[in-house]
Amino acid sequence: MSDLLDRLRGRGWRLTSQRRVVAEVLDGEHVHLTADEVHARAVAKLPEISRATVYNTLGELVSLGEVLEVSTDHRAKRYDPNAHHPHHHLVCSRCGAIRDVHPTGDPLTDLPDTERFGFAVSDVEVTYRGLCPECAAA
Amino acid sequence: MSDLLDRLRGRGWRLTSQRRVVAEVLDGEHVHLTADEVHARAVAKLPEISRATVYNTLGELVSLGEVLEVSTDHRAKRYDPNAHHPHHHLVCSRCGAIRDVHPTGDPLTDLPDTERFGFAVSDVEVTYRGLCPECAAA
DNA sequence: CAGCAGGGTTGGACACAGTCCAACCCTGCT
């Protein structure tokens, strides 16, 4: 994703220091951060960046398709920088840890026309839930 | 689900008028209501019922496995009274309408051991997204 | 080079969903 900045520049995105920092944070650790976690890490690099800017920038990255929004629990949304590799998620039902997973098969083909009710189905999200090894041991 | 009240009684659930009203609301229309919508409908039948009680009761019904929590958008949770028929959801990406669907196949078998990372996977949620006929026409 | 336009940033106020809590009430039991 080091080409992320190039891609954004190519689309006429004005590349401010704030936006660069947010992109760097997402590029840094490939984990699923909440907006506030992104903000905390961004502040470490650019102390005066505001929460609103982080929210704005994350929203823009999402609508540009460079980052995915994931909301597995009913709490804060998380941001997944791995937007160019289709994948699904495995979530620990106790601690909320998230892993990217790649199931075989395509669930889209598992939804017969009679079950589509005239919808133009374009996407599927699959969320597996279970106990992670740490929580299972505890 | 008219046996719902029987099942609850059988488990020693104290059947107050408030709880009965919440159960009736869920039983009434088989749609996916938010907690506030349940509250509004409950108030129509029992004017003095409080929001806290609705939340409490919904939470209890969920942990008893009588009702499912669904959160397809990042807004309010919705409650699905259809807990005894395994199914998944089809959501309109514009208006948020939800339909229950029954895909063929079992996505659990599509997740190889190497993709389970030691998790004890127990459940899968599949959410199909697309435009509903009304939104596609507009 | 000054002025300008327009997008980006800021922080504080606000909105929404949900949770918590102490006081109160109600029911069944003794």
Add this chain to the structure above:
DNA sequence: AGCAGGGTTGGACTGTGTCCAACCCTGCTG
């Protein structure tokens, strides 16, 4: 009738996210 204990209530509170008006910064124009 008195009591214990669970259920209910409403109001305060929290966490997450959005909105907005003022400000700033950059590149362009004359």
